[in-house]
Amino acid sequence: MYVCLCKGVTESQVNEAISQGCCNKSMIQDKLGLGSVCGSCIPETQILLDQSRYAQLEIDESILLGI
Numbered sequence: 001m002y003v004c005l006c007k008g009v010t011e012s013q014v015n016e017a018i019s020q021g022c023c024n025k026s027m028i029q030d031k032l033g034l035g036s037v038c039g040s041c042i043p044e045t046q047i048l049l050d051q052s053r054y055a056q057l058e059i060d061e062s063i064l065l066g067i
Protein backbone atom coordinates (compact mmCIF):
# COMPACT_ATOMS: atom_id res chain seq x y z
CA MET A 1 0.00 0.00 0.00
CA TYR A 2 1.26 3.45 -0.88
CA VAL A 3 1.69 5.98 1.88
CA CYS A 4 2.94 8.71 -0.44
CA LEU A 5 1.46 8.69 -3.92
CA CYS A 6 3.41 11.75 -5.01
CA LYS A 7 6.76 10.05 -4.41
CA GLY A 8 5.66 6.43 -4.74
CA VAL A 9 6.65 5.49 -1.20
CA THR A 10 5.06 2.38 0.27
CA GLU A 11 4.12 1.46 3.82
CA SER A 12 6.79 -1.25 3.72
CA GLN A 13 9.45 1.31 2.87
CA VAL A 14 8.35 3.53 5.75
CA ASN A 15 8.35 0.62 8.19
CA GLU A 16 11.79 -0.45 6.96
CA ALA A 17 13.10 3.09 7.49
CA ILE A 18 11.68 3.05 11.03
CA SER A 19 13.31 -0.32 11.72
CA GLN A 20 16.61 1.08 10.45
CA GLY A 21 16.51 3.87 13.02
CA CYS A 22 14.41 6.67 11.58
CA CYS A 23 12.64 7.72 14.76
CA ASN A 24 10.72 10.82 13.66
CA LYS A 25 8.92 12.24 10.63
CA SER A 26 11.84 14.42 9.58
CA MET A 27 14.22 11.48 9.43
CA ILE A 28 11.74 9.47 7.35
CA GLN A 29 11.13 12.42 5.05
CA ASP A 30 14.86 12.91 4.56
CA LYS A 31 15.43 9.23 3.83
CA LEU A 32 12.47 8.56 1.53
CA GLY A 33 11.51 11.99 0.20
CA LEU A 34 7.88 11.65 1.14
CA GLY A 35 5.87 14.68 2.16
CA SER A 36 7.73 17.05 -0.12
CA VAL A 37 4.98 17.60 -2.68
CA CYS A 38 1.43 17.84 -1.29
CA GLY A 39 2.12 16.71 2.28
CA SER A 40 -1.03 14.65 2.59
CA CYS A 41 1.04 11.58 3.52
CA ILE A 42 2.42 13.15 6.70
CA PRO A 43 -0.47 12.06 8.97
CA GLU A 44 -0.20 8.44 7.76
CA THR A 45 3.55 8.56 8.33
CA GLN A 46 2.94 9.72 11.89
CA ILE A 47 0.46 6.87 12.42
CA LEU A 48 3.06 4.34 11.28
CA LEU A 49 5.60 5.87 13.64
CA ASP A 50 3.12 5.78 16.53
CA GLN A 51 2.22 2.16 15.78
CA SER A 52 5.90 1.24 15.78
CA ARG A 53 6.45 2.99 19.11
CA TYR A 54 3.40 1.31 20.63
CA ALA A 55 4.57 -2.11 19.40
CA GLN A 56 8.01 -1.48 20.90
CA LEU A 57 6.42 -0.49 24.22
CA GLU A 58 4.45 -3.74 24.24
CA ILE A 59 7.64 -5.71 23.64
CA ASP A 60 9.48 -3.78 26.36
CA GLU A 61 6.61 -4.34 28.79
CA SER A 62 6.44 -8.07 28.08
CA ILE A 63 10.18 -8.37 28.72
CA LEU A 64 9.84 -6.48 32.00
CA LEU A 65 6.91 -8.64 33.08
CA GLY A 66 8.58 -11.84 31.89
CA ILE A 67 5.70 -12.72 29.62
Ligand code: FES
Binds near residue numbers: 006038
Ligand atom coordinates in the same frame (compact mmCIF):
# COMPACT_ATOMS: atom_id res chain seq x y z
S1 FES B 1 1.28 12.07 -0.96
FE1 FES B 1 3.22 12.41 -0.11
S2 FES B 1 3.78 14.36 -0.81
FE2 FES B 1 1.88 14.00 -1.73
